[in-house]
Amino acid sequence: MAAAPVKKPNDSSLPSSFNDDIQKQKYINKKQSHAGNEAWWMNGAFVIIVHIVSLLSFLTYTADRKTWVMTFVICQLAMFGITVGYHRLWSHRAYEAELPLRVVLGLLGTLGFQGSIKWWVLRHRLHHRWTDTEHDPYSAAKGFWFSHMGWIFKRPHYPRMKLVDASDLNADPVVRFQHKYYVLLALSCGLGIPTMVASLWGDALGGFLYGGILSRTIIWHSTFCINSFAHWAGEQLYSNEVSARGNLLLAMMTHGEGYHNFHHEFPKDFRNGYRLCDWDPSKWIIFTLHKLTNQVPNVSRVPENEVRKAMVNMEIIKAQEKSKKYDWGIDPSSLPVITYEQYKQKQEQEGKEWILVDEYVLDVSSFKDDHPGGAKILKNYYGKDSTKAFHGGLNDHSKAANTMTAMFRVAKIEKSQKEE
Structure with missing residues (x-):
């Protein structure tokens, strides 16, 4: 069954007091909404x-x-x-x-x-x-x-x-x-x-x-x-x-x-x-x-x-939805940015148990005793850049290890700052 034709704004059924085009359209829309119900x-x-x-x-x-x-x-x-x-x-x-x-x-x-x-x-x-x-x-x-x-x-x-x-x-x-x-x-x-x-x-x-x-x-x-x-x-x-x-x-x-x-x-x-x-x-x-x-x-x-x-695509979407249930660490964009020198000073002057991997400063104080290679290895890299060692120089770490490092991030060092 065909739908009833919609009346135009100049329909004679419109009250004569409707002189404003916007008011006319509102009246028509209301009529259409009523017709739909x-x-x-x-x-x-x-x-x-x-x-x-x-x-x-x-x-x-x-x-x-x-x-x-x-x-x-x-x-x-x-x-x-x-x-x-x-x-x-x-x-x-x-x-x-x-x-x-x-x-x-x-x-x-x-x-x-x-x-x-x-x-x-x-x-x-x-x-x-x-x-x-x-x-x-x-x-x-x-x-x-x-x-x-x-x-x-x-x-x-x-x-x-x-x-x-x-x-x-x-x-x-x-x-x-x-x-x-x-x-x-x-x-x-x-x-x-x-x-x-x-x-x-x-x-x-x-x-x-x-x-x-x-x-x-x-x-x-x-x-x-x-x-x-x-x-x-x-x-x-x-x-x-x-x-x-x-x-x-x-x-x-x-x-x-x-x-x-x-x-x-x-x-x-x-x-x-x-x-x-x-x-x-x-x-x-x-x-x-x-x-x-x-x-x-x-x-x-x-x-x-x-x-x-x-x-x-649906598998990706479902995986993304599932990933929201877990803690993936601090959002990198919310991390404070420090210089490489500041990173070194924090370790030397304040005794921070920090290491550097891929431009991210990691606080490993809560993890050192659980490190598979032992705490001593981590201590050797406090205040240093351990990126090469992490990615094959000392050990080619697993995907899980890479993911875990995000849980220890406390700051970020811009690449240009580090190189300086």
């Missing part, structure tokens, strides 16, 4: 009714075993229509599909009762472009409930929708046809066909209640989990710039869509489960059609090098 009663009522009927059907009606099987099959087909069709094909153009396959995917996606391809795709592209912001249709930043279902009950107001490219959707005859006749197609495929099929074994009512209504609720929540759970719990192996995460349980519930962190970082890749062990049936279907048929001429993969770089 307006309840979407018709949409909300439909969703609530479907949930109530689904629950009552499950509790009060015993469907035929064949009806249960049909309902399961419908759920799987509809989910693949969303994941393989609506999402990876039309939303992200992660692969190319010939007309027969697009027709099939369009019909399967219609079973999902989630709006037309065009309606669904435009909002999903908006979600990716402004993830976690006020322009995200189901922003996780607004809370778990809102991202899961709450957005359904708010009348849509997307001022940046005009920035989303729809040219490819408008050029696709399958998308145009499905969008034009969506309501008729959804009612026929989602309610009529399950009822007629189940009537073949004498359970037309069960076909309507289970294959038509209950399956809608299951499919909805499976998809909604990607907007909520996939932005709430799981791993961030490829990026932490947005809330998207990934986990195996969600992937198993959504035919591979659960690896959401990879998907948000590399949305055009036909895989959501990038790793070989990742559960991603949607990826397997696309790849099989690509290899064994002419229906998928091309698939898109992000270069391996880019994926590896993203993973390394």
Whole structure:
């Protein structure tokens, strides 16, 4: 459903007393904000009714075993229509599909009762472009409930929708046809066909209640989990710039869509489960059609090098976060700067147990007795430059030893001062 057009500042609805341009704009912004919080009663009522009927059907009606099987099959087909069709094909153009396959995917996606391809795709592209912001249709930043279902009950107001490219959707005859006749197609495929099929074994009512209504609720929540759970719990192996995460349980519930962190970082890749062990049936279907048929001429993969770089970047970020838990010594920029002569005088006149390594003055008084080479070695370098001895002249110290020296820093000697 398209958002209501925003009225311009010269709208006749503006009070005549609004002569100041700034005040006019504030008034318009307030109206827009109110419109964004307006309840979407018709949409909300439909969703609530479907949930109530689904629950009552499950509790009060015993469907035929064949009806249960049909309902399961419908759920799987509809989910693949969303994941393989609506999402990876039309939303992200992660692969190319010939007309027969697009027709099939369009019909399967219609079973999902989630709006037309065009309606669904435009909002999903908006979600990716402004993830976690006020322009995200189901922003996780607004809370778990809102991202899961709450957005359904708010009348849509997307001022940046005009920035989303729809040219490819408008050029696709399958998308145009499905969008034009969506309501008729959804009612026929989602309610009529399950009822007629189940009537073949004498359970037309069960076909309507289970294959038509209950399956809608299951499919909805499976998809909604990607907007909520996939932005709430799981791993961030490829990026932490947005809330998207990934986990195996969600992937198993959504035919591979659960690896959401990879998907948000590399949305055009036909895989959501990038790793070989990742559960991603949607990826397997696309790849099989690509290899064994002419229906998928091309698939898109992000270069391996880019994926590896993203993973390394996250490892670095996690290491940096972990490093904050430990004491790494005084920040070098906060150390007092002294001359080399001052350093020597401190030792000679005040008896400071100081040594010099790499321009840093180290107070080793608390460490001398624990020095692996003994305190005597350290005493030999009090008031002297022990840099060469530290770095191989006497002993080529380990990385841990280098790190430990930062704990003993008390001053810094500029290189030019030292040389003087």
